[in-house]
Amino acid sequence: MKVGIVCAFDTYFDRVALLKEFYQKRAQVKVIASDFSHRKKEKNRESSLVDEWIDTKPYHKNLSVARLTSHYDFSKKAEKLLEAETWDVLHVFVPCNSLVKFMALIKHKQPKTKLIFDLIDLWPETMPISKFKNVFPFTLWKQIRDKDLDQADLIFTECKLYQQVLQKEDNEKYKVLYWARQEKPLESHLQIKDTELSFCYLGSMNHIIDIDFIEKFLSACQQYRPVTLHLIGDGESKEQLIQNVKRKGVQVIDHQKVYDQKKKQEIFDQCNYALNVMKESVVVGLTMKSLDYMCGQIPLINTIGGDTREFCETCNIGFHVAFDQIELYAQKVCTQTLQEQYEQRKQIKHLYETVFTKDSFFKTMQDAWEKLI
Template sequence: MKIVIVNCFDTYKERINLIYEYFVSKGNEVHIVHSNYMHFKKDYIAYESSENYHYINTRPYKKNLSIARLLSHYQFATDAFKKVEELQPDILYAVIPPNSIAKKASDYKERHTNTKLVFDLIDLWPETMPFGNINSFPPFILWKNFRDTGIKNADLIITECNLYQSVLRRRLRDKNTQTLYLAKEDIDYSVKIDNNLPTDIFNIAYLGSINNIIDLDLIPKILKELNEIKPTYFHIIGDGESKEKLITKIMEYNVKIIDHGKVYDYNQKKAIFDKCHYGLNIMKESVCVGLTMKSIDYFQHGLPIINNIQADTTYFVENYNIGFNINSNNVKEVSKKISLLDTNSIIKMKQNSKDLFTQFFSETAFKGRMDELFSVREGEIC
């Protein structure tokens, strides 16, 4: 069976690789049609197309919120589906956003009714953008409708978290819709009680980009309260356009800042996380997100979280003892609860976080879920 995966963003690389490897392991011929433009670096991928990996030359853009970016996405979708027409897949696996892929995939399905169409909703545009209620403005209605009208032709709709199914429940009515969580590689890492976790200070980690969807008011508020209980060290692993603004705010409260910069090496991150008590998983309340890649990275390394992400992540925190849910109204209360935990209790949370990763977000869990969604016989949709 021939399967074609269409994907625009290098930021989804880990998920795409897992999907590709899964289908190949089942004996399918698998092709990836991918943009040659890297979203984060705003530069081109220095690779050539291969027999099964087809790079589409894509218009560059420099600003994430711009007409240039929308035009780039639409042009990519148009050119990508010219390649899909050449390949003639039995299963078309369309990764969304950009929403223009949903439109082109839906159009393709109408012309090729025997092709099974799978939508993998990794993000929701414009719902996840932190600009209030913009969905009623004409440009955003058109943008959203690319996705929403395309849904009607999908044979299977996969969402990366349960929250997205709640947001789109009217559109998804009577559709075969399933959740497939983000995943990361399995690593040999056990949490040890003798890992020298300090008792006289708080070490709090932040991993990832510090940008316009991060709550730059809540993070300093949390660190301020913790610092009034014990000296608090804030470990930053990452970068972003709002990084200096966040650091300036935190410095007002005499919190010690340790800026590690960008760290990609597993062992380096492990060394930092091993001495931290919690990782911050904080975004603006207006952002429509049920799960973050940073939280999965924390869990992979056995780090509990201080969390304000709704839906899926809130549920995991409440039911698996992997940290604390927090909001702007309960910072003092949660900080006090954090201060009352002894080292053994924190170590237990660390082990619980690792166990949660293994159960829901590991490669093994991902492959098991793919087996539930697709028949082991030649990638057929169940």
């Protein structure tokens, strides 16, 4: 049996690694990927995970014609490469939206091939461009994906929210395959106090982070207790975020980029809550940042809808806060006892260990595999 995994973005390689490990126990596996690093914006063929690289056109801006051209270029070359062989299973990451079109052509030529689409992101829906999502060329971009999506035998979505957006909640072809992490929660040595509040923001501080929300929320909390913001990461909006919260009297501790799990845990142990915050216009149900926080056993101040909101409201892992509820939830957060926060940490660790680990990922894959093959 032969399985092909097709992926255009190095930002998805953690998931590719899990899939390759799963499939290798059942079949011969080939990973086909773009040689252009989305993260570094440069050519990169360093990953040992990839078996065959596709020479892909570079781009430098995330929202650009050059990027769309690059995606189309990759998709067309992937189709040409794949049609030269016969496949039992093709597991294809989407985006690129254009991959849906070209992989549907493979399915037409090789009808016995089981085609799996793995929806990691919805473009343009998840982009902070609410004014333009329903105008050309963004409508065309969406149609390129949607037109042939159901040609697949199985469609994984990284969260339940995407099925709602696509209006496919009752379609049996669609299954949720949550992101999973290899890391297990470390022992926690808490240093939080009930006389002050510390928050953490982890990850890229870019155009989709809601700086206005963070500024107003921390400012509202500052009315009750002294507030400190710990930053882990970088990004084009970082300086603006720092300036805005400092203006409100918030102390900022900048840890720069931290990749080591133990060092991140030491920072999380100093913080009461983690900021899991994006602009309202961004349609996303779960992020890798969320899993970092969960693995670090730190409860959330959350603005992300869908799955993460549901977890906050039903599993006691933090607070989902709407923009018009900032004052109300700032007061709630500031009056939480340490014992209540300890319970939230216990619950978020439990959620991570039961839903977002490698074992959970493999169980979902095994259930799908048995029905597919």
